[in-house]
Amino acid sequence: MPPSDPPTVFPAPSPRRIGAMVLRYWYLLRGSWPRILELAYWPTMQMILWGYINQFMAANSAWVAQGAGVLIAAVLLWDVLFRGQLGVSVSFLEEMWSRNLGHLFVSPLRPGEWLTALMTMSLIRTLIGIVPAALLAIPFFGYSVFDLGLPLALFFANLIAMGWWLGLLVIALILRYGMGAEGLAWIVVFLLAPVSAVYYPVTVLPEWLQWVAFLLPSSHVFEGMRGVLFDGAVRWGELAWAVALNGLYMAAGVATFLFAFRQARVRGALLQTGE
Template structure:
């Protein structure tokens, strides 16, 4: 009597589907594990959730106001073709100033150098002054070539604003530093999960900063918020000069006064957050 040839379990046809199911199940579990990890990370970091909803909402509000203004003021661009380009350049001063400050601070966190600075003789105020100077350098490097390109391509020179340009530049730069201080203070409190706020926060005030349209186009309740920001008086002052109304001292003083208040507040919040993070040893844990 001949015996049937020996067959291993893996070679039997009836066992093949079973191993396929197991292999597919393991693959799904690994995919699910990675997905679950990111879902937990998202749930623990509200800035990440905010970022997903942020850009579509801001773009819709900002361009909605621009469209509404242009529909009711069709001769706006014909009267002052350089207003929009000048507004873009001034807005970039604010954006670059804030981003230059925040990125200089983030680079200390990414390189894990913040702990070394904390135990060095460097004082927090001295650290902030160096960040502000770096922000100014970054802003000048970024904005000056753009101003010459505006002259080359569009024959629009922001330097036609004259001496008020220096006042506008300083006010927008101080406002950028204020936002940078608040962003850095938030990162010290919640960690690098909030680093995206360095790019998001500045655009939160864009719709009510009257960059491309006057404050009067906003709803009444938003006009009140707009005049509570240092940015709206700057852009209104810029338009007044380009429309031949001259330099509005009241708008400049309005912006300067708000800047001094907000900058002092931002400085205090950052120093408080820095002191708490240093006392609790959080500076060595940021980035882990």
């Protein structure tokens, strides 16, 4: 009979090697503030957001019944903002992941043309994601967000515009700090959720946070949405503030992106960054 194979002997784990790898990953984490921020971000945001929702619902138990579909409309419109921002950021990240960004700009492509393409793709992604959900809400819950009428188009336009300039800021940060800032593409919108008054009025917030909410187009959109659902009236003042703020922030977002892009080009980061 052939001799049997000798038993496999596994060496004892080395605490020194384990410690060395833990130290390596700690250095990677410590060297990237966006990664550290991401660790603390989700628990904190969930606690704040649902804390305010709970606080408001406890004092206004009949609120949802008074405005039929108010939470469904809020969820759908919030997703417009989220997908608008993510559509810009992810299309950019796909170029980074494939190390294709440098190749794009040895062609005649201009940054402004690229931005227009990113925003167009963001709009397409958002419509693909939102329209089926809005249609399914009709048979499932008997509510149609399309009943908002013309204001719905205005709310949509303002929220997707906000998503675009947020996406430009995320791209600028990634160009500046590298792929360590990649996680911001998924968390930056939710950072603004508590002060966007998505599921509750701005008045629920502490007074100092109400001033922060006043500076966000999203809070004006959601206040306007509740005005249509509860009062049957379009709050044109809220929409005017949303348009004005979006115009201001869009100009700042484009300028920040172009500055970060030029700096990355000078540093050669367009060719060096990737997975």
